[in-house]
Amino acid sequence: MTSTAGIETQVAAPGDPAHPARAPRPRGRRSGLAWLWGIVGVAAVVIVWELYKWLAPEDGVIVAGLRILPRTTDLAMPHVWVMVGRLFEPVTRQEGSPPLWGVIALGALTTLGIAAVGWLVGMIVGFAFALLMQRWRLAEWGLLPWIILSQTVPLIAFAPIVKSWGSRIEIGGWEWQDWMSVALIASYLAFFPIAVGALRGLQSPDRIHTELMHTYAAGYWPTLVKLRLPASVPYLLPALRLGAANAVIGAVVAEVSTGLQGGIGRLLIQFAGQASGDPAKAWGPIFGAVALGLVAAGSVALLGVFLKDYRRGEAA
Amino acid sequence: MTTVRHAPRARWSPAAERRLRVIAPLVVGLLGLALWQFLVTVVGVSDYLLPSPAAILQQLVEFWPAILQATIITGTNALLGLVVGTLLAILLAALAARWRAVDGMSAPIVASLAVVPIVALAPVLNSMFGADSQFGRQAIAALAAFVPVFVNTLRGLRQTRPVHRDLMHVYAASGPQTFRLVTLPTAAPYLMTGIRIASSLAVISALVAEYFGGPRGGLGTFIATSAATSAYARAWAYVAAAIALGLIFYLATALLEWLVLRRIPTGGAR
Amino acid sequence: MTDTATTTEPVTRAAAVSVHGASKVFPSKAGDVTALDGIELTVAEGEFVSLIGPSGCGKSTLLRLIADLDAATAGSVEVFGKPAHRARRDQDYGIAFQQAGLLPWRTVAANIALPLELHGVGAAERKERVARLAELVGLSDFADRHPDQLSGGMQQRVAIARALAEQPRLLLMDEPFGALDEMTRERMQAELSRIAAETGAAVVFVTHSIPEAVFLSDRVVVMSPRPGRITDIIETGFGADDLGTRRSPLLDPAAAIRDESLRETPAFFAKVTAVREALHGTPAAAPRGAEER
Amino acid sequence: MTDTATTTEPVTRAAAVSVHGASKVFPSKAGDVTALDGIELTVAEGEFVSLIGPSGCGKSTLLRLIADLDAATAGSVEVFGKPAHRARRDQDYGIAFQQAGLLPWRTVAANIALPLELHGVGAAERKERVARLAELVGLSDFADRHPDQLSGGMQQRVAIARALAEQPRLLLMDEPFGALDEMTRERMQAELSRIAAETGAAVVFVTHSIPEAVFLSDRVVVMSPRPGRITDIIETGFGADDLGTRRSPLLDPAAAIRDESLRETPAFFAKVTAVREALHGTPAAAPRGAEER
Amino acid sequence: SGGGDSPDPSSDPDGGELTPVKLQLQWLPQAQFAGYFAAIDQDYFEEEGLDVEIIPSGGDIVPQDALANGDVDFAIAWVPKVLGSIEAGANLTDIAQIFQRSGTLQVSWADSGIESVADFEGKTIGSWGFGNEWEIFAAMAAEGLDSTTVQIITQDFNMNAFLQGDIDAAQAMTYNEYAQLLETVNPDTGELYQPEDFNVISYEDTVGAMLQDAIWADTARLDSDEEYAATAVAFLKAVIKGWVYARDNPEAAALLTMENGSAWGLSHELWMMNETNKLIWPATDGIGIIDETAWQRTVDGALSAVNETGAHLITQEPPASAWSNEYIQQALDELEAEGIDLTGESFTPMNVVLEEGGN
Ligand SMILES: Nc1ncnc2c1ncn2[C@@H]1O[C@H](COP(=O)(O)OP(=O)(O)OP(=O)(O)O)[C@@H](O)[C@H]1O
Ligand SMILES: Nc1ncnc2c1ncn2[C@@H]1O[C@H](COP(=O)(O)OP(=O)(O)OP(=O)(O)O)[C@@H](O)[C@H]1O
Ligand SMILES: [Mg+2]
Numbered sequence A: 001m002t003s004t005a006g007i008e009t010q011v012a013a014p015g016d017p018a019h020p021a022r023a024p025r026p027r028g029r030r031s032g033l034a035w036l037w038g039i040v041g042v043a044a045v046v047i048v049w050e051l052y053k054w055l056a057p058e059d060g061v062i063v064a065g066l067r068i069l070p071r072t073t074d075l076a077m078p079h080v081w082v083m084v085g086r087l088f089e090p091v092t093r094q095e096g097s098p099p100l101w102g103v104i105a106l107g108a109l110t111t112l113g114i115a116a117v118g119w120l121v122g123m124i125v126g127f128a129f130a131l132l133m134q135r136w137r138l139a140e141w142g143l144l145p146w147i148i149l150s151q152t153v154p155l156i157a158f159a160p161i162v163k164s165w166g167s168r169i170e171i172g173g174w175e176w177q178d179w180m181s182v183a184l185i186a187s188y189l190a191f192f193p194i195a196v197g198a199l200r201g202l203q204s205p206d207r208i209h210t211e212l213m214h215t216y217a218a219g220y221w222p223t224l225v226k227l228r229l230p231a232s233v234p235y236l237l238p239a240l241r242l243g244a245a246n247a248v249i250g251a252v253v254a255e256v257s258t259g260l261q262g263g264i265g266r267l268l269i270q271f272a273g274q275a276s277g278d279p280a281k282a283w284g285p286i287f288g289a290v291a292l293g294l295v296a297a298g299s300v301a302l303l304g305v306f307l308k309d310y311r312r313g314e315a316a
Numbered sequence B: 001m002t003t004v005r006h007a008p009r010a011r012w013s014p015a016a017e018r019r020l021r022v023i024a025p026l027v028v029g030l031l032g033l034a035l036w037q038f039l040v041t042v043v044g045v046s047d048y049l050l051p052s053p054a055a056i057l058q059q060l061v062e063f064w065p066a067i068l069q070a071t072i073i074t075g076t077n078a079l080l081g082l083v084v085g086t087l088l089a090i091l092l093a094a095l096a097a098r099w100r101a102v103d104g105m106s107a108p109i110v111a112s113l114a115v116v117p118i119v120a121l122a123p124v125l126n127s128m129f130g131a132d133s134q135f136g137r138q139a140i141a142a143l144a145a146f147v148p149v150f151v152n153t154l155r156g157l158r159q160t161r162p163v164h165r166d167l168m169h170v171y172a173a174s175g176p177q178t179f180r181l182v183t184l185p186t187a188a189p190y191l192m193t194g195i196r197i198a199s200s201l202a203v204i205s206a207l208v209a210e211y212f213g214g215p216r217g218g219l220g221t222f223i224a225t226s227a228a229t230s231a232y233a234r235a236w237a238y239v240a241a242a243i244a245l246g247l248i249f250y251l252a253t254a255l256l257e258w259l260v261l262r263r264i265p266t267g268g269a270r
Numbered sequence C, D: 001m002t003d004t005a006t007t008t009e010p011v012t013r014a015a016a017v018s019v020h021g022a023s024k025v026f027p028s029k030a031g032d033v034t035a036l037d038g039i040e041l042t043v044a045e046g047e048f049v050s051l052i053g054p055s056g057c058g059k060s061t062l063l064r065l066i067a068d069l070d071a072a073t074a075g076s077v078e079v080f081g082k083p084a085h086r087a088r089r090d091q092d093y094g095i096a097f098q099q100a101g102l103l104p105w106r107t108v109a110a111n112i113a114l115p116l117e118l119h120g121v122g123a124a125e126r127k128e129r130v131a132r133l134a135e136l137v138g139l140s141d142f143a144d145r146h147p148d149q150l151s152g153g154m155q156q157r158v159a160i161a162r163a164l165a166e167q168p169r170l171l172l173m174d175e176p177f178g179a180l181d182e183m184t185r186e187r188m189q190a191e192l193s194r195i196a197a198e199t200g201a202a203v204v205f206v207t208h209s210i211p212e213a214v215f216l217s218d219r220v221v222v223m224s225p226r227p228g229r230i231t232d233i234i235e236t237g238f239g240a241d242d243l244g245t246r247r248s249p250l251l252d253p254a255a256a257i258r259d260e261s262l263r264e265t266p267a268f269f270a271k272v273t274a275v276r277e278a279l280h281g282t283p284a285a286a287p288r289g290a291e292e293r
Numbered sequence E: 001s002g003g004g005d006s007p008d009p010s011s012d013p014d015g016g017e018l019t020p021v022k023l024q025l026q027w028l029p030q031a032q033f034a035g036y037f038a039a040i041d042q043d044y045f046e047e048e049g050l051d052v053e054i055i056p057s058g059g060d061i062v063p064q065d066a067l068a069n070g071d072v073d074f075a076i077a078w079v080p081k082v083l084g085s086i087e088a089g090a091n092l093t094d095i096a097q098i099f100q101r102s103g104t105l106q107v108s109w110a111d112s113g114i115e116s117v118a119d120f121e122g123k124t125i126g127s128w129g130f131g132n133e134w135e136i137f138a139a140m141a142a143e144g145l146d147s148t149t150v151q152i153i154t155q156d157f158n159m160n161a162f163l164q165g166d167i168d169a170a171q172a173m174t175y176n177e178y179a180q181l182l183e184t185v186n187p188d189t190g191e192l193y194q195p196e197d198f199n200v201i202s203y204e205d206t207v208g209a210m211l212q213d214a215i216w217a218d219t220a221r222l223d224s225d226e227e228y229a230a231t232a233v234a235f236l237k238a239v240i241k242g243w244v245y246a247r248d249n250p251e252a253a254a255l256l257t258m259e260n261g262s263a264w265g266l267s268h269e270l271w272m273m274n275e276t277n278k279l280i281w282p283a284t285d286g287i288g289i290i291d292e293t294a295w296q297r298t299v300d301g302a303l304s305a306v307n308e309t310g311a312h313l314i315t316q317e318p319p320a321s322a323w324s325n326e327y328i329q330q331a332l333d334e335l336e337a338e339g340i341d342l343t344g345e346s347f348t349p350m351n352v353v354l355e356e357g358g359n
């Protein structure tokens, strides 16, 4: 739920961004209701899944040679209870093998750590770009198109380069670790929404406010600290949330791409390799990855609680 | 207290501004290319791993027909995905805007879709829809496009101004009339923004999905294949085509957005 | 002009608006808000009535009850002798708000045509009526412009034309000039006075401005908040030769049109002072910080 | 009260504002716009001057020249005998706009403290000054509220307190009450009159409202557009005992404070009429559709 | 036991200090690489004065690139892919051909009628891509088929595409994907699939057969850096001992791969161990010796293979430096003296029972 709101940064809202569309409702009841409907929504997906699996032909629904609805074999669509049940069975028959969910949780935590570093780096870089572009319009014109374009480069194409270049970095006793390559790639996905959101945020103060600072003969830094940074919070929060989700996606893909051990990306391909003989096992890390993304985006949303004074502009 | 006159940003005449807006990114791009070529030829970063722009260009020319073919395949997948994803998103957003229950129910699903990595989805979709068709990639592109379009459209559908709603009520207008005359035009700019964001996502998703199974022939396949035998110049030639494809999608949707915004001015009237 | 006026000829004897014992309560988490309480108000055909009062006294709410945009909690609201919702469905009134509320993607002409389109008026007639309305509000040259190409005053005139599109015998207006600067506002007031006289429509007009209310109205209804009540009704008596009703425009439309020079007469100033005193009670400033939210 | 007033004691003999032959041209793609042309204006210390005129006549532009938010194309703009940009750096004036422009994330107190913070006033002194200012505008009880918890009028008072924070001898205000409803507005006018008298600051006040200008000012400057020019200067003469300057508040602050009852005097009405006529030329309505954008 | 008495210039001068070595695998840890894990586990590397770090690979890490860039010291990679890299400018040498045979199969249903490469025409053929498709193209080229006569589908990580009929013939390694098929329940019988259910074409039996897992070293360093050359020999010695251990103790070696991060169950790893052993042993000339005919056959296949874009894997013969038996021979010679069985003439594969899901 939190990250649906997170995508708001992608909204280059035409017109007034803080224009309240509806009368606010009592907050507590509303979020309680939202949770309730959310649970109903998930339940509906489960029911549709099972109903479809029950009713539809094995080979799916094919129209004019194109399969428009999926196959219903156990290979393609395992029963929900089988997928969930599998989580609580051991990973392998080997003695002492931990339950599947434990391995997934561990992998998810590892990835979360890496993604967090990537997110931090992405935030710093994104913010630096935003500051640069806010300060000089020429920088904005010159850089922004490339920042947008950067996201059309398939990151898989340069994952090996990042790993290779990274592995050559050695400064004193400090050596580049493989997980840092993954974090770097994660930061590449995370920085984009943050740069764009922060730029919009830093540019968001009304003219009346910038002119006020001008009449106070306040220079660049006081204006930044007293005005632009606080004003950017409502834009920054969703951007950071989106950045967190992106960082997780980037970390997972980069783990797969660079072959890093220990994270959920590794589990995704390992268990996907076993999907023929044990279809339900492959779904475990998928659920794990989704949960991971939701947790990452959700925890950033918590930031908003601490910054709620800076979000008053949203309601006013 | 300081002598910095920061408030009025440097002012250029509108014409100069328009020119600079084009020139600035070009200069940055050329500088980047020059730096790249410099790293490879002068500093001697191994040409093996990071081919020079010149080498990439040469491969681009040599494999032009194949690259074009691959671009068309990936582009078609992305386009179909974008169109289908957009239509589904509009439909669901309309339902969610109409019924709170649909909104609440779709929230966790949309949120999940927004955070699920392609590498997790691709094998599953290949199993469900068959690895022998492009459908899996199109489905992934559609899912990738779905999220931003849905979120933006839903937002847009809620921007209907109370005064317009009152007006339609006063005219005793029917639900469909209100939707056609007020709700939809109000949401259109938001929808367009969503589509613009979705466009590059659709391209990149369709491409990355090719890494994880399905028919060969697209850009993703050949980036991977070329890289696997260290034909990096060729790989980057395909990457360049991918970037161009993403750019085309982005520009096309930006143009669409501009056209719609021109027909539907949002500012001014209160 | 004459044929817009013909619609008033088959006059029903019912008042344009009659509100009896109407009250409106909004439920809220911090307890109910009584926006209106025991409102009694009758607006005769062709009469111009202003509602004035401090913010939150329920002026808009009362107007919305008449327009059937909200339903009264108690009491009855009738428009031309029918319940408000019937009147709305019959399109017996036109309405204009503080915000012009034009559809930005439609031209001036298309905005004016909107209600006609919705009610299935044929294209040819629509075109002809829109042309006449644009003429009436002085915007014939701007028919093909979009709202964002117009000034605030011009937008408001389009909104008024739109409200008049179906030749209603009742016009409801909620601070239609509130967003305009004072000079444009005075000009618009004169125009509205002329238009109301020409069409012979009754008008219920919400405003914050005392001079505006006095300048335009046959009667000024003064309201007070918490709960919203009518505290005073002041007749202006300008250009009227019988009590409470403006001289029928059919007899002499020009006589009902207020002139700019009216603003500089002592009679005008006296009425302004009367309304001010009705509003403020005493002319002293309110205690600091006690202003309502 | 007295110690805010002490700042006016080391009075320089220079006028608060003196503008000579100032003009301002904005370049635009459709040719240059002459927003101001040959403006001559002097505002004495402690004097209250209003600028009034139709939209686009350059009122805001003139105020912005004085505030050094824009630079004049020709002519000179001096504030207390210094060039405008020196005066800005020296914080010789306070300013308030139509929108209160409070920072929504700061409390009332923190908003008032903003300029003090920026100019390195120590925490203790800041606190003490903010308390005094909040008291002055009657918002002591609201110091810890955030702007979104205040009404529009209260927000405007915070903005005025902020403008007064550095005890400027000149206050620049661009339609500060433009967004308020008329009743709140009248109350705010009375308060501003009191505050101006108490602090002894000169005020340059932009407004659209004739009664407002007349009620507040020692002199009303009437402007006309295209190009923006001063067409008339009208002295009100209320509560003044010498020409063009309000009686020094040091001598008798109370005498300078306008009273609500002033609005109902024939003298007031006469001045309103005078300003109206200066503005409109003839009292007739402007031709239809000719209103400027 | 043998480390001390072998001449080892890299460890001797340092007085017992271990030489750090990085080895890049070409996929995740599994029994395909059991020999290397065994060499670590059994301290064979340490005995040779080496401290070896094994780096697994993921989807996009190309082992020979990691080597060519100097990120690692040795890499495991298939010969044809490296030939491509060599033509692209990498300067690498195959110093030991661990797998003597190709382990690639093309699996189809028993009733599909696909009995040989010639039957591919008009069919949908699966491959993993990432350079694994060249063997198919080479075998097809030998049959006079070009890449446009079949539809190639990129397989993902499992055999679902084949099991669900999306592809007619799937690429499968004897030691991995083929086992995956046999670990899957046949919905018709409720039992696991049996070998009779499938037609299996082994590329080893075709002209397209190419050499697979080989140990690659940096040519320039071999030539210029004596210490590196000596390390290579020491490294190979330990690796050979590791593979001998894996041959003689398949269960222990299979378990070892699980300890090193494989997510498969023991049955699957044991199968893989067994099949991997089959690709290595018996090694007539000694483990790791590059058979010149097999090498030439691989080169010829690589020259003839053309993919659907018209791209060639290689267009000219690789340089002579691309392979060398010098180091492996030296290693074998030294180990010979220790009386280790380096040919595995007597190797007999075991019979592994696969379990459902490979868990
Ligand atoms: N939809 C609503 N829900 C709850 N309370 C409402 C609603 N609409 C109006 N109110 C309350 O009813 C009272 C009257 O509101 P109304 O808008 O009619 O006042 P008004 O006289 O038009 O004020 P203004 O001059 O500010 O427009 C106010 O106290 C207001 O808060
Ligand atoms: N930044 C600007 N660029 C170009 N033209 C401008 C600019 N600012 C003002 N103008 C023009 O200068 C003229 C005077 O504008 P100004 O804002 O001073 O008018 P005003 O009297 O304050 O009007 P209003 O009552 O609407 O606030 C107008 O014609 C306006 O279009
Ligand atoms: Mg109201």
Ligand SMILES: [Mg+2]
Residues within 6 Å of the ligand: D059, D060, D061, D174
């Ligand atoms: Mg202005």
